[in-house]
Amino acid sequence: MTTAVTQPDMTREEVDLPTLPQGIGHLTRGWGVFVAIALAVVGFGTYAFMYQQSEGEIVTGLRNVGTMGGAPWGLYVAFLVYFVGVSFAGITIAALIRLFNLQALRPLARMAELLTVVSLVLASIAILADLGQPLRGIVNLFRYARPQSPFFGTFVLVISGYLFASLVYLYLGSRRDAAIMARESTRLQGLHSFVAAGYTDTPAERDRHERATFWLALAILPMLIVAHSTLGFVFGLQIGRPGWFSALQAPAFVVLAGVSGIGLLIVLAAVVRSVCDERDTLDEYVFAWLGRFLAVLTIAYLYFVLTELLTSTYAAGGREADVTDAILTGRYAWIFWGSTILFVVSLAGLLTQLLTKRWNIGTLVAIGIAVNLAAIGKRFLIVVPSQTDGMLLPYETGSYTPTWVEYGVVLGLIALGALAIAVFMKLIPIVELPEEVEADAS
Amino acid sequence: MRRRTLTLLCLLTGLGLIVVSYFFLTAPWGSDRVGNSNPRLEYAPLLTVLGVILTFASAVVYELLPDKDKSGEP
Amino acid sequence: MTKYTMVVDLDRCQGCRACMEACKIENNTTEGVFWMYVFRLEEGEYPNTQQTYLPRPCQHCDNAPCVKVCPVGARYKREDGLVLTDFDRCIGCRYCELACPYGVNYFNWGKPEKQHYGEWDDPDLQAVTGGANPPWSNPDLARPHGDEQRMVAGGGHHKGVMEKCTFCVHLVERGELPACVVTCPVQALRFGNTDDPETPVSRFIREHGHFRLLDELGTEPRVVYVGGQPPSDEVHEIELVHAGVER
Amino acid sequence: MDTVTRRGFVGGAAATTGVVAGRDFLFGGSETLASVSETALGPVIEDVVPTTCWIGKQDCGMLARRVDGRVVKFDGDPANPRNVGTLCPKGQAQIVSIYDPNRLKTPLVRTNGKGERGEWRTATWSEALAMVAERVNEVRERDPKLVLWQKGRSKAKKFYDDAFVKAIDSSKLGHGAYCSDAGYRALEYTIGLHGVQHPDFEETRYLLGWGWNITNAGGNKFCWLTWPRQMVAARDRGLQITHIDPRLRSAGPFADTWLPIRPGTDLALALAMCNGLIENGVVDVDYLTTYTNAPYLVGDDGMFLRVDDLPQVWDSASDTAVPAGEASEPALEGTFEVEGTTYTTGFTVFKEHVAPSTPEWAADICGIPAAQIRSIVREFGENASIGSTKVIDGVEVPYRPVGIMAYHMAQQELGFQALRAMTMINMLVGAVGAAGGTFSDFTWKIDKNYEAFEQFTVEDPPYDFLLKNSKYFPINTGFPGMLAKVMLDPERYGVEEVPEVAILHMVNPLGSFPGQPEIIESYKKFEFVTVISPWLNETADYFADVVLPAATIEKYEGPISATDQYIDATTLRLPPMEPLFESRGEIDIYLDLTEAMGVLFGEEGYLAEVNAALGLEEPFALPLDEKPTVREIFDRWSRAQGLDEGIEYFENNGVLVEGRIDPTKRFGYAADPPFGGVVHRLYGESLLDAQRQMQAKGADEIYWRDYTALPTWRPPTMEGSPSEYDLYLISYHQVENKQSRTGFIPLLAELTPQQRLDINPATARAKGLNDGDEVWVESHNAVTGESRRVKTNLAFTEGIRPDTVGMPHHFGLWSHPTSRDRGPSPNEIYPTGEGYMANTADQSFHVKVKVERT
Structure with missing residues (x-):
């Protein structure tokens, strides 16, 4: 928590190490402060998590539906869904770049991949936080998991397959940069050599890499659609939950995933641009491209929201209507309208820039944050109101208010993600090293 | 040749594991019988996950396997 | 072959909630947990007011959504119709609870030993109870049941696992009736084998108009309601049991 | 709530400061993987013993299922005609009471002043009994009627109301005036x-x-x-x-x-x-x-025509007045002239x-x-x-x-x-x-x-403290609320002596009776109060000098009728376990207490009265010089009923079923003589006579106005309250509760967590109030002008008259942790006394109230 302690270390390292690109191995004061804060938050999250493990989920705001008038799934599941959504955008963009050889966007590829890996790890921890018996969860899922539970898809495809594929993808792509950096004699040389794993950047190796990643990308794209749809099915197949049983769950799910992921990628790219001094590689073109993509997805998402709104307000009766009422005019209205306004304002900002063809990175970052806040709100609305207001038997309306433990765990997770990215940035170039560096080295 | 063989082996083993464990070793489909709540082979889901991992690991095998020619070089 | 069915006679139910209490004692369930719940409902405007009661055990559906979604097979369907929870396998994901349209699942949010309606660690009391928590705890519940010998009976076992009505599997397996059925002062609850059309329960169902709760969802409940009607959209609960769990 | 959360937080913090084992580090309790439940269970001895419910008044037959001697469940006894194997929610939940660690463990003796929360020291039974015996005997020597034995629920009347009260010759007070004695x-x-x-x-x-x-x-x-x-x-x-x-x-x-x-x-x-x-x-x-x-x-004059004290009827056959029962064609209707007077x-x-x-x-x-x-x-x-x-x-x-x-x-x-x-x-x-x-x-x-009501005798003061035969209540139920008023102002009611010591048997006047302020003030006047109760109840807390811990279900009591009105049957309460802690059954307590008082043995002692009450004659009668066990008494009684196995019959069978009650006993027409040989009083001549006597003695109209020969409507006194008190308050009983004791059972508290005020939504909305709003309910005493109020929350229901609000009973207790903070009792705002009781000294549970937002 105190930056004073880490300060001297950083200056020493600064002196010791030869200069690597993108400030790798170069620990600045700002980075130290950021990491210290992130560590503190992670520590708090860990404490909250352990407290919950020792006392049980009674310390959360979660409770049973029905007579207890609560929601058994809350913030953890909302963020699980959110994190999985964020991962979508990362891997999609990375795969698109490879598949269609979009050279101008190449600088985004690694950070997109990283975002995917990190958010998937966070998603799996969020699952563990949600489980009443996490250790059993780890063991029993491997031991007994049943294919017909929609959870199986989430578990096998999303967590294991998707996470592993992204890791492989990230790793194979990093080998070249690691090999380049391993030529410098630094403290990180060992790590870089290890990651490079014998990569010498021969044309044959480059060729093999291109071929492998192409096939990987090809394999990942359909899988990620399936995986995200599966997560949609976790909700969409539930007949007993008004507001969930819907064919639109899966597509809307995928589109909102794209919105939040691209939004976050914009924020990350802007940070990298300024921190790593990558103004040339992460230029206006990159941001304009992201902005256009985000605009398209936001329009698509708002279209889904509109259709859902129309169907649920016109066609629905009974408990279905109760859930809609709770979301549109009831206790959850502020979240719904808050999110919707954020989306609309963001879209307006994007369209303005699109039409004027003047892209402002600061505005884009604000929009990126806005759509993510809105996405978190929407994830919450997917998960919670159908439980508190969607009982088909005449139970009283329930309520759910997260406790400090849940906020603690979720903040800890976010901080953990930020920490992981910050550390990664100091180890491996987060923007692929450009050609000229390559030329110099050889 | 060795690279391609090993990669293919890894890939096919992975896919095979997925198919075999998913369709024949995990719990049978249908939910109306006691037996359907248990996998036919305990830890079959672990095999499925291993299969997925092997499938993607084949790319690592493909890229990382040292070249025979290279190792022969002085 | 035996297929158990419970019949709820709404023409008789007094809404007294004796079944709820019998269930709680028999199954050692913890605070705020009502495997059997009785709605007290009201609709209409004064003076054309209607009040009705609706008992709601687990419906032990033949096409149980909770069984389908359980990721680890902890929730399963037995050949005799019972839908049970293996509390030694459950990982506590609560997916079954979300899938169930009836709201019959109860999760152990806290440590069950702290949720048994009192502080039972008084030394003078322990001299009498031998330290049992709750003092009325039933050892039958800690035994495996059924051909599959799984841990399914009773409640309040572990924190972080799901539990629900078992049709008192530990009693049914030794030829007795579920606790709620036994205690009902007006015989509003009946229980028996409906695989045989000539059992009293089969005949009773045949001779009376009946319905099943949320039948339209295709869950195929094994709880049959006789007399009365399914609750309309207009009903609301009176005399709420807002019994939750607190730390 | 706040403090609880904080304590939990601190506890959690302590648990995470490194002491926890690695297994607990991330994943909490040890049960996560290992199946703790699979640990081998030793052989258990399971048995079932009969007993009876201890909650309400009908003592349903129960079977206690025991595992290694520990009771794990109460079920209804299928052989008992009254409940046929079933139990109500109270019957099921009462198992908590037999293990309640909040029950009294030993006799207690007060160490602080009365009229406030008690401070106590523990005492041995012999010390406590000696104290009670000394204080009660001291008063008895002067006037045994100044000893008041008050009961709430007595479940072995023959041992308590009959034998004990007779043995010590005390005054006796029940709860009927709050029930249906009118x-x-x-x-x-x-x-x-x-x-x-x-x-x-x-x-x-x-x-x-x-x-x-x-x-x-x-x-x-x-x-x-x-x-x-x-x-x-x-x-x-x-x-x-x-x-x-x-x-x-x-x-x-x-x-x-x-x-x-x-x-x-x-x-x-x-x-x-x-x-x-x-x-x-x-x-x-x-x-x-x-x-x-x-x-x-x-x-x-409203009086019957009598000849030689015999009331006359008109015989249409002879067109003359003849003594009732002697007419061949008695005229039901008509006006007739007898010796120049119209009848x-x-x-x-x-x-x-x-x-x-x-x-x-x-x-x-x-x-x-x-x-x-x-x-x-x-x-x-x-x-x-x-x-x-x-x-x-x-x-x-x-x-x-x-x-x-x-x-x-x-x-x-x-x-x-x-x-x-x-x-x-x-x-x-x-x-x-x-x-x-x-x-x-x-x-x-x-x-x-x-027979007693054939002719009322209204006497002149002084009256006894229960106002028997007074000009106030010629029909007198024995009304604790009235006793409270008398104790506070004896002169006003022409009473010279008020009771000095009280033995309170399973009664909680402070919690159960309307007019709480009056009750509190009047009980302060007792010089010495003994409370017999399993819990330190509200009354004990405020007024007891000595508290004797009674057992709940785990004792012998009876004999108990098990009839369902069609089948005749008898049962006993048998203990399914030893009395918890140092508690004792009430019969044991009275045996011990009368022994300490020196009135156990001998021809007029407690044992002799028990013999009389139970109808025990030789060879079954209890010897008058030997203290029996309670089981022995019931063994003798069982044998006297013709059961050769004695009490073992009940221990094995639970209930003695005699079969269907004969129609000649059940139906008035079929009885011999029909209707027990009494004439049904359509016309209440003696009531009118009582009214005249009361007037003659100078009683106020409020006392005599309802002593009329025929029921006569008048608006109730509460209608005199100002119009702002626009609602009628009624109260009622919920199936989950009966008597203070159910308020101490957490399982039932869960079903009835909070007091409420039932109100018609239209009424509430007209006052700008919504479902769940916290309100003041203020009652008004139209006689004294006094108002009292309590705070509770509205509960909307279309099932109540718009001019009426309702509140359930069994709230407002504080002595047991389970009963605390669950809202007020309607008894706190029901007035007691004149205008709010019947002419027979029975409490009215009606009052006009207003409801306002807090």
């Missing part, structure tokens, strides 16, 4: 039976559920489940129920017709029904002329008395449509089937399948006369004691009060 007195007066109306469910086809809390409370003799069992069986045979109650919830779905009557106006409705039946010609002339005083000739038959007086009570008149008073009144009069009359008979168990009896179930509705200012008027509805159609008709006891055993 009704009991009305029925004792009118038909001679101890009880309040209940139907013959086996035969009744049409039932007026008059304030009958079907789904929550019992009625005459039973606390609940026996009636509903019989009711649903009767409905299978086509029973129709007309529910007369300001609240629908008491009948719920079982009300075929709901008459939401205005509180306190039942008497007017009953009069209108009588009038309607007479107008429709639905009158059982045979019954009225043969078995009632309806044909008696009444003079202008009218009682029936004609009655007919003229009710003639102005038209449906429209009653509709105005009762707040229900006249058409509805007409239709229930018609339905009642049609179903009465006057003239028909039916063979029941081989005996032909008149068949009048119309019943009235009325019990706690007697708890109102006009309760005595309202119950009399309702009895008259039955009398008009001859349904009293007929098959399918209305009963008030299970057999035709005439209560001693019937």
Whole structure:
């Protein structure tokens, strides 16, 4: 928590190490402060998590539906869904770049991949936080998991397959940069050599890499659609939950995933641009491209929201209507309208820039944050109101208010993600090293 | 040749594991019988996950396997 | 072959909630947990007011959504119709609870030993109870049941696992009736084998108009309601049991 | 809440400071992987022992399932006719009481002043008993009547109310004045039976559920489940129920017709029904002329024409007045001249008395449509089937399948006369004691009060502290609320001596009785109070000098009737375990206490009184010089009942079932002599006489106004409250609670977590109030002008009259952790005393209130 302690270390390292690109191995004061804060938050999250493990989920705001008038799934599941959504955008963009050889966007590829890996790890921890018996969860899922539970898809495809594929993808792509950096004699040389794993950047190796990643990308794209749809099915197949049983769950799910992921990628790219001094590689073109993509997805998402709104307000009766009422005019209205306004304002900002063809990175970052806040709100609305207001038997309306433990765990997770990215940035170039560096080295 | 063989082996083993464990070793489909709540082979889901991992690991095998020619070089 | 069915006679139910209490004692369930719940409902405007009661055990559906979604097979369907929870396998994901349209699942949010309606660690009391928590705890519940010998009976076992009505599997397996059925002062609850059309329960169902709760969802409940009607959209609960769990 | 959360937080913090094992580090408890439950369980010894429920008044038979001697469950005893293997929620939940660590562990002796929360030291039984014996004996030597034995629920009357009270010769006070004693007195007066109306469910086809809390409370003799069992069986045979109650919830779905009557106006409705039946010609002339005083000739002074003390009737055959019972053709109706004076038959007086009570008149008073009144009069009359008979168990009896179930509705200012008027509805159609008709006891055993009420003696002061034979209450139930008033101002009531010591037996006046402030002040006047209770209840907390810990279910008590009104059976309470901690059963306590007082042995001692009360004669009588165990006493009693195994019969079988009660005992018409040989008092001559005596002694009108020969409507006193008190408060019993003891059971507290005020949404909205709002409920005493208020939350229901609000009882306790902070008791705002009690000294549970946002 105190930056004073880490300060001297950083200056020493600064002196010791030869200069690597993108400030790798170069620990600045700002980075130290950021990491210290992130560590503190992670520590708090860990404490909250352990407290919950020792006392049980009674310390959360979660409770049973029905007579207890609560929601058994809350913030953890909302963020699980959110994190999985964020991962979508990362891997999609990375795969698109490879598949269609979009050279101008190449600088985004690694950070997109990283975002995917990190958010998937966070998603799996969020699952563990949600489980009443996490250790059993780890063991029993491997031991007994049943294919017909929609959870199986989430578990096998999303967590294991998707996470592993992204890791492989990230790793194979990093080998070249690691090999380049391993030529410098630094403290990180060992790590870089290890990651490079014998990569010498021969044309044959480059060729093999291109071929492998192409096939990987090809394999990942359909899988990620399936995986995200599966997560949609976790909700969409539930007949007993008004507001969930819907064919639109899966597509809307995928589109909102794209919105939040691209939004976050914009924020990350802007940070990298300024921190790593990558103004040339992460230029206006990159941001304009992201902005256009985000605009398209936001329009698509708002279209889904509109259709859902129309169907649920016109066609629905009974408990279905109760859930809609709770979301549109009831206790959850502020979240719904808050999110919707954020989306609309963001879209307006994007369209303005699109039409004027003047892209402002600061505005884009604000929009990126806005759509993510809105996405978190929407994830919450997917998960919670159908439980508190969607009982088909005449139970009283329930309520759910997260406790400090849940906020603690979720903040800890976010901080953990930020920490992981910050550390990664100091180890491996987060923007692929450009050609000229390559030329110099050889 | 060795690279391609090993990669293919890894890939096919992975896919095979997925198919075999998913369709024949995990719990049978249908939910109306006691037996359907248990996998036919305990830890079959672990095999499925291993299969997925092997499938993607084949790319690592493909890229990382040292070249025979290279190792022969002085 | 035996297929158990419970019949709820709404023409008789007094809404007294004796079944709820019998269930709680028999199954050692913890605070705020009502495997059997009785709605007290009201609709209409004064003076054309209607009040009705609706008992709601687990419906032990033949096409149980909770069984389908359980990721680890902890929730399963037995050949005799019972839908049970293996509390030694459950990982506590609560997916079954979300899938169930009836709201019959109860999760152990806290440590069950702290949720048994009192502080039972008084030394003078322990001299009498031998330290049992709750003092009325039933050892039958800690035994495996059924051909599959799984841990399914009773409640309040572990924190972080799901539990629900078992049709008192530990009693049914030794030829007795579920606790709620036994205690009902007006015989509003009946229980028996409906695989045989000539059992009293089969005949009773045949001779009376009946319905099943949320039948339209295709869950195929094994709880049959006789007399009365399914609750309309207009009903609301009176005399709420807002019994939750607190730390 | 706050402090709890904080403590939890600190605990969690401590648990995470590194002491925890690695396994617990991330994933908490040890049960996560290992199946703790699979640990081998040793062999267990399982057995079942019979006992009886300890909660309410009907003592349902129970079987205690025990594992290695520990009780794990109570189930109903299938052999017991009263509950046939079933139990209500209270019966199920009471298992908590036998293990309640909050129960008294030892006798306690107060160390601080009275009238505030007690401070205590523990005492041995011998020390505590010696203290009580010394203080009680000291007063007894001066005047044993200054020792007051007060009970709430006594579950072995023969040992307590009879033997113990007689052995120490003390005064005795019950709780009946808060129950239905006004009704009991009305029925004792009118038909001679101890009880309040209940139907013959086996035969009744049409039932007026008059304030009958079907789904929550019992009625005459039973606390609940026996009636509903019989009711649903009767409905299978086509029973129709007309529910007369300001609240629908008491009948719920079982009300075929709901008459939401205005509180306190039942008497007017009953009069209108009588009038309607007479107008429709639905009158059982045979019954009225043969078995009632309806044909008696009444003079202008309201008194019967008597010759040689014998009341006269008009014999139409001879056109002369002859002594009742001697006429060959007694005239039911008419005005006749006897020796120059005009006399009218009682029936004609009655007919003229009710003639102005038209449906429209009653509709105005009762707040229900006249058409509805007409239709229930018609339905009642049609179903009465006057003239028909039916063979029941081989005996032909008149068949009048119309019943009235009325019990706690007697708890109102006009309760005595309202119950009399309702009895008259039955009398008009001859349904009293007929098959399918209305009963008030299970057999035709005439209560001693019937004879006593023939002639009241109103004396001059000084009165005893219960005001027996006073000018205030010629009919006197023994009213603790009135005793409180007397103790606070003896002079006002012409009382010279008030009780000095009290033995409170399973009673909690502070929690259970209206007029809490008066009760608190008056109990301070006792010099010495002994409380016998399993818990340190509210009364003990404030007033006890010594508290003796009683057992709950784990003791011997009895004998207990197990009849369901059709089958005769007897049972005992047997202990399913040793008394918890150092508690003792009450019979043990009285054996010990009388021994300490020196009144156990000898011809007038407790043992002799027990022999008398239980009817134990040689060779079964208890020796008078040897202290028996309680089991031994019941063993002797069992043998005296002809059971050779003695008490083992009950230990093995639970209940002694004698079989169906003979129709000649059940039906008044079939009894020998019919109706126990009493004349049913349609016309209440002695009531009128009492009124005149009271007036002569200078009693105020408020005391004598309801002593009328025929039930007479007047607006209740509460109507005198200012108009801002615009709502009637009624209170009721919920099925989850009965007596303070259920307030101490956390399982039941979970079902009834908080007090509430039932209110019609229209009423609330007109006041700008919403469901769940916290409000003040303020009552007003129209006699003293005093107001009292409590705070609670609104509960909307369309099942209550818009001018009425309702509150359940069994809240407002604080002595047990489970009972705390659950809201107030309506007893805190019910006034007690003049204007809020019946003419028979019985509490009224009606008052006008206003409801305001806090």
